[in-house]
Amino acid sequence: xxxxxxxxxxxxxxxxxxxxxxxxxxxxxxxxxxxxxxxxxxxxxxxxxxxxxxxxxxxxxxxxxxxxxxxxxxxxxxxxxxxxxxxxxxxxxxxxxxxxxxxxxxxxxxxxxxxxxxxxxxxxxxxxxxxxxxxxxxxxxxxxxxxxxxxxxxxxxxxxxxxxxxxxxxxxxxxxxxxxxxxxxxxxxxxxxxxxxxxxxxxxxxxxxxxxxxxxxxxxxxxxxxxxxxxxxxxxxxxxxxxxxxxxxxxxxxxxxxxxxxxxxxxxxxxxxxxxxxxxxxxxxxxxxxxxxxxxxxxxxxxxxxxxxxxxxxxxxxxxxxxxxxxxxxxxxxxxxxxxxxxxxxxxxxxxxxxxxxxxxxxxxxxxxxxxxxxxxxxxxxxxxxxxxxxxxxxxxxxxxxxxxxxxxxxxxxxxxxxxxxxxxxxxxxxxxx
Numbered sequence: 001x002x003x004x005x006x007x008x009x010x011x012x013x014x015x016x017x018x019x020x021x022x023x024x025x026x027x028x029x030x031x032x033x034x035x036x037x038x039x040x041x042x043x044x045x046x047x048x049x050x051x052x053x054x055x056x057x058x059x060x061x062x063x064x065x066x067x068x069x070x071x072x073x074x075x076x077x078x079x080x081x082x083x084x085x086x087x088x089x090x091x092x093x094x095x096x097x098x099x100x101x102x103x104x105x106x107x108x109x110x111x112x113x114x115x116x117x118x119x120x121x122x123x124x125x126x127x128x129x130x131x132x133x134x135x136x137x138x139x140x141x142x143x144x145x146x147x148x149x150x151x152x153x154x155x156x157x158x159x160x161x162x163x164x165x166x167x168x169x170x171x172x173x174x175x176x177x178x179x180x181x182x183x184x185x186x187x188x189x190x191x192x193x194x195x196x197x198x199x200x201x202x203x204x205x206x207x208x209x210x211x212x213x214x215x216x217x218x219x220x221x222x223x224x225x226x227x228x229x230x231x232x233x234x235x236x237x238x239x240x241x242x243x244x245x246x247x248x249x250x251x252x253x254x255x256x257x258x259x260x261x262x263x264x265x266x267x268x269x270x271x272x273x274x275x276x277x278x279x280x281x282x283x284x285x286x287x288x289x290x291x292x293x294x295x296x297x298x299x300x301x302x303x304x305x306x307x308x309x310x311x312x313x314x315x316x317x318x319x320x321x322x323x324x325x326x327x328x329x330x331x332x333x334x335x336x337x338x339x340x341x342x343x344x345x346x347x348x349x350x351x352x353x354x355x356x357x358x359x360x361x362x363x364x365x366x367x368x369x370x371x372x373x374x375x376x377x378x379x380x381x382x383x384x385x386x387x388x389x390x391x392x393x394x395x396x397x398x399x400x401x402x403x404x405x406x407x408x409x410x411x412x413x414x415x416x417x418x419x420x421x422x423x424x425x426x427x428x429x430x431x432x433x434x
Contacts (some may be wrong), residue, residue, distance in 0.1 A: 008296075012230035012380030012432025015399055016366050032172060032174065033174050034173060034176060034276070035170070035171055036178075036222045036228075037179055037180075037183075038058075040228070040229070051063070051299070052225055052292045052299065054180070054183060055240065055244075056239055056244060056357065057239050057244035057245065059238070059288050059291055060431065063292075063294040063295045063298065065117065065294070066310060067117035067120050067309050067432075068308040068309075068310065068432070069118060069119045069297050069307060070121075070305055070307070071121050071181060072125075072162050073121050073124060073135060073162065073165060074123075074124050074127075074136075074157045074163070075095075075135065075136050076139065076164065076165070077137065077138045077139070077167050077197070078139050078166060078167060078168040078197075080142050080146050081137070081140060083146050085167065087197055087200055087201070088093055091200055091201030091204070092123070094202040094203075094213070095200050095213050096122065097156065097215060098201075098202055098213035098214070098216070099217060100120055102114065102214070102273065102283075102285070103116075103119045103120065103121070103217070103285070104116050104120060104282070105285075109396075109426060110212065110214075110282075110283055111217075112191065112283070113271070113283045113284050113285050114284030114285050115285050115290050117293055117333075118290070118294065119293060120271075120433075121163070121220075124157075126210075136226045137149070137155065139155065143322075144168060145169055147169055147171035148381045150190075150193055152164070152166070156192065158184065159187055159191040160303040160304065161303055161304060163223065163304065164191070165192070165216070167200055167349070168194065168195075168197060170194060170196030172294045173196060174195075174196050175196060175218065176194050177192065177194070177219055177223050179191075179417070180222055180223070180296075180351050181223070181225055181301055186265050193220060193222075193223050195216055197213040199270065202215045208279075208280070209257070209280060210278070210279055212279035212284040213279070214273060216359070217278070217282070221273055221274050221285070221289070222274075224263075224293040224296050224297065224301075225296035225385055226274050226293065227243040227244060228254065228255045228274050229243050229250075229253070230275065230276075231243045231274050232250075232252070232263035233250070233252050233264070234250050234251075234263070236250055238250070243274065244292070245288045247291055248274070248286055248288070249262075249264065249266040249267055249290065250264040250266070250372075251268040252264055255270045255275050255279075256276055256430070257274060257277065257278055258270065258277060258281035267414045271283050272284055285419075302315050306401070307404070308332070308405070309404060309405050309433075310333075310432050310434070311329035311330050311430060311433060312329065312427050312430045312432065313330075313433065314428045327336070327429055330429040331397060331431075331432065331433060331434050332398070332399060332401060332404070332432065332433055333398070333399035334397060334433060335396050336429070344422050345414075397431060403431045405430065407428055407430050408429050409410070
C-alpha cells in the first residue's frame with residue numbers, strides 16, 4: 001500500500017505488516033490482521049498537548065468518564081462490478097451495535113469484561129449539507145474496491161465531523177488506518193478507517209475467527225489514538241515506550257488465537273482489543289486506554305463528537321418539610337419514575353416540571369399546576385388538590401439526544417395544616433445517559 005503524507009515525519013513512518021493465515025479456507029487472500037502503522041520510535045515528534053501525544057502518554061483524571069462522547073459514522077460500501085463486496089444494511093447496523101458493546105462494556109455482551117470508555121457511535125442522520133441520511137453510501141468501482149485510486153478524495157465526508165469507514169478488500173489486511181490522529185492526519189480526506197468487507201458486522205461472512213466485528217473495534221481504537229499492545233515490544237517505560245499504556249502489560253510479539261501467553265516478564269494482554277487475538281477472546285479496553293482515547297477526542301478530534309452528560313439525580317433542600325423522594329436516573333429512551341411521599345396529613349401535590357430544549361414540560365400527576373419555568377427551581381404555585389400522601393410520576397424519556405443536559409425538577413407541596421403552605425425538599429434530574 002502507498003499511503004502518502006504531506007508531513008516529513010509521516011513519510012518516515014514504517015508499516016508494521018504481520019502476515020496472518022485466515023482460518024476460513026474460503027478466503028484465499030491470507031490478509032494481514034491489521035495494516036495500521038506502528039509508532040515511529042525515531043520520529044521524536046510530539047504535538048501539544050502532551051497528555052496524549054504521539055510518543056508519550058500521561059494519565060490525567062480530567063479525562064475520566066463523566067460524560068458520553070457520541071460520534072457520527074458514515075460507512076462507504078465499495079464493491080466490484082460483479083457485486084463482490086456488497087454488505088446489507090443489517091450487517092452495518094450490527095457492526096455499530098458491536099462497537100457500542102465493546103466501547104461501553106455493555107453487560108451481557110462479549111465486551112462486558114472491559115472498561116466502559118464512555119464513547120458511543122451512531123450512523124449519521126445528517127450529511128455534511130444537512131440533508132437526511134442513513135449514514136451509508138454505496139459505490140461500484142473495481143479500482144476503489146482494490147483500495148486504489150484515492151477514493152477518499154472523492155467520497156470522504158468532512159473528516160473533522162464524521163468517522164469515515166470504508167469497506168473494500170482492505171488493501172490486503174483485515175483493516176487499517178493510515179495513521180493515528182496524533183500523526184497530524186486529522187481533517188485530511190485520507191483520515192479514515194478501512195475494513196475488509198468480509199469482517200464487518202456480527203457473524204460476518206469471513207467466518208471464524210474474525211467474524212464477530214472486533215476487527216472494526218481494533219481499528220477504531222487506532223483511529224482514537226491507541227497503538228498495538230505489542231508495539232515496541234518489551235522496551236522503554238510504559239508512558240514513553242511500547243503502546244504508551246501502563247495498565248496493558250508489554251508483550252514481545254502479537255498473539256494469535258486465544259489462550260494465555262507470557263512475555264516481557266508478565267502475562268500478555270491477550271484479551272485486549274489492540275492485540276491480534278481471535279474475535280471470540282477480545283473483550284476489553286483498559287482504564288488508561290479509555291483515558292487516552294477520551295484525551296484524543298478532546299484535543300485531536302474536538303469537532304467529531306457531541307457530549308451527553310451522565311444522567312444524575314440530585315437532592316435539593318428547598319422547603320421546610322423534609323419529605324421522602326426516590327427517583328430513577330432520567331436516561332434518554334428509558335422509563336423514568338419518581339415516588340414522592342409528601343405527608344400523611346393535609347392536602348398534598350407532586351409535580352415534575354422544567355424545560356426540554358425549547359419545550360416546556362409540566363407533569364402533575366393528573367392535577368393542575370401553575371409553574372414559572374423561568375425562575376429558580378421550586379418557585380411554583382400549585383392549585384389545591386388532594387393527591388394523597390404518596391404520588392408517583394412515571395413516563396418514558398424520549399429517545400432524542402437533543403435532550404442531553406436538560407434538567408427537570410421533582411417537587412411536592414404541603415397544603416393545609418401548619419404552616420398552611422410549604423414546598424418540600426426535592427430531587428432534580430439531569431437528562432442524560434447511563
